Amino acid sequence: MAERVPISxxxxxxxxxxxxxxxxxxxxxxxxxxxxxxxxPHFGSVVDALVSRLVESNAGATAPKVGEPMxxxxxxxxxxxxxxxxxxxSEGPIAIAFNRGQWCPYCRINxxxxxxAEKEITAEHRHVAAIVPDRQKFAMxxxxxxxxxxxxxxxxxxxxxxxxxxxxAVGDEMKHMMVTSGWDPSVSQGTDNWMLPIPATFIVGxxxxxxxxxxxxxxxxxxxxxxxxxALRTAT
Amino acid sequence: xxxxxxxxxxxxxxxxxxTKAAARCNVAQPSLTRAIKALESELGGxxxxxxxxxxxxxxxGQRMLPMLRQSYETALAAKAVAASIRQGKAxxxxxxxxxxxxLMPFTPALRELSRAFPGLQLKLSRGSASEVVEYLKxxxxxxxxxxxLSETWSRxxxxxxxxxxxxxxxxxxxxxxxxxxxxFKDLASETLLLNTGCEMVEELKASLDxxxxxATHQVATQDDLLVLLKENLGVAILPIGRTExxxxxxxxxxxxxxxxxxxVYTVAGRPRAIPCATLLSMxxxxxxxxxxxxxxxxxx
Numbered sequence: 001m002a003e004r005v006p007i008s009x010x011x012x013x014x015x016x017x018x019x020x021x022x023x024x025x026x027x028x029x030x031x032x033x034x035x036x037x038x039x040x041p042h043f044g045s046v047v048d049a050l051v052s053r054l055v056e057s058n059a060g061a062t063a064p065k066v067g068e069p070m071x072x073x074x075x076x077x078x079x080x081x082x083x084x085x086x087x088x089x090s091e092g093p094i095a096i097a098f099n100r101g102q103w104c105p106y107c108r109i110n111x112x113x114x115x116x117a118e119k120e121i122t123a124e125h126r127h128v129a130a131i132v133p134d135r136q137k138f139a140m141x142x143x144x145x146x147x148x149x150x151x152x153x154x155x156x157x158x159x160x161x162x163x164x165x166x167x168x169a170v171g172d173e174m175k176h177m178m179v180t181s182g183w184d185p186s187v188s189q190g191t192d193n194w195m196l197p198i199p200a201t202f203i204v205g206x207x208x209x210x211x212x213x214x215x216x217x218x219x220x221x222x223x224x225x226x227x228x229x230x231a232l233r234t235a236t
Numbered sequence: 237x238x239x240x241x242x243x244x245x246x247x248x249x250x251x252x253x254x255t256k257a258a259a260r261c262n263v264a265q266p267s268l269t270r271a272i273k274a275l276e277s278e279l280g281g282x283x284x285x286x287x288x289x290x291x292x293x294x295x296x297g298q299r300m301l302p303m304l305r306q307s308y309e310t311a312l313a314a315k316a317v318a319a320s321i322r323q324g325k326a327x328x329x330x331x332x333x334x335x336x337x338x339l340m341p342f343t344p345a346l347r348e349l350s351r352a353f354p355g356l357q358l359k360l361s362r363g364s365a366s367e368v369v370e371y372l373k374x375x376x377x378x379x380x381x382x383x384x385l386s387e388t389w390s391r392x393x394x395x396x397x398x399x400x401x402x403x404x405x406x407x408x409x410x411x412x413x414x415x416x417x418x419x420f421k422d423l424a425s426e427t428l429l430l431n432t433g434c435e436m437v438e439e440l441k442a443s444l445d446x447x448x449x450x451a452t453h454q455v456a457t458q459d460d461l462l463v464l465l466k467e468n469l470g471v472a473i474l475p476i477g478r479t480e481x482x483x484x485x486x487x488x489x490x491x492x493x494x495x496x497x498x499x500v501y502t503v504a505g506r507p508r509a510i511p512c513a514t515l516l517s518m519x520x521x522x523x524x525x526x527x528x529x530x531x532x533x534x535x536x
Contacts (some may be wrong), residue, residue: 006501057274057277059278071314071315073314074317075350080522082348082352082514083349085319135520135522136522155307155314156310158307158310159311162310163315165237167307169278169279169303169488190521191306193307234330
């Protein structure tokens, strides 16, 4: 049997193209999702099944809501410095963006979009921090890939995500699909847990209260940059 | 998934009895059952075969158990972190290092930890492989950093960090100092300094025997070994990858292909204090530079 090239390799070029599109984040994510569906229609339906199971079981529903406090965290950044939410908040309102990891094409597009918006964000003394379950080396890779100026923090075992009700188990079918497709988070996570965070985004004011949030178990959809900017602008 | 769902599932896995599990978690049994059902629907399969007093885990339940427990333990610490850093009160942390593990590579993490926890009070101990296991068992140490621990204890959780090679090490004024590479033949007239407390002493002996026996001086601590080494009372074969080479020379030894894995160890199922949990996550997350293959595994 001829050796099959994993989908991740086949799609790398498409990923770079979608990432570099001069278009809103949602369109760039959708463009990549279309490529996945074109190359591997089966993959798309397994993802749909996972997403509908997560939606039915209300995954992510108990994550901090608008008006509730965002629980603090203490997580190492890509250089091994321990970063605490309280310290970040002392510099102004912040967007906390959970991402699934360095291996995830949608996250690479998402981090890239956040990096592109950086000037607009920092001009108003707002800022961003990304959280991934990946170890430092991979967090650093993700940061460099997008030339992101903001910290990419490591949440080992999805511990912080789980404490917020944002951790999900990938499940056997999806795991199999991911491994054969070349998207294997166990390497970057340093654990065979096969858990991932729901890639949610929280806008938190300096009082530590959630000002806006975006939680969708469908990892192909992320908080629109325009919404994120608008929420950051009105946060105090 | 929610933490309480996992807590209930862990209780059932330990009691194998829904009534007892509910009592342990301080909830009514219907709530416990509902929470586990919700977890099952999210995971897309049954975790339990329900028989009131004889419930047992399904194959999926068995597989999910260690995964859920690991994330749950980390999540517990994440949840408690707020109280612990705001208070700034005394934060004790006891770490056992095996004799042969250099402290230096771990100081950046310890420095960060002491910045985050101004009340940090470290208690570092050193020991042989068996002493390190004893420290963990007795709770004298919350966390240990060592090479392979041959001890069999099912509650020992090991997370490997990096590998280091064994090389020949001699004092700076030794006749072989300055050579790039030597052969076992070159060592025929040498006495080998052997630390009987080294985790890999048996593997090292086996490797020596395979290449012809050397005379040995046996010492019980790494400090003593280094003193004798610097004074040219012998040569040593050490995992020196990350040790300071002050007054010593490292030489590659042809025919020797011995490496060891340095891991961080904790005791499964024992609640971790926040500084300990934070350090564990930092060490596991850190970029140790060499391998990308670090995985968790039970020590055996």
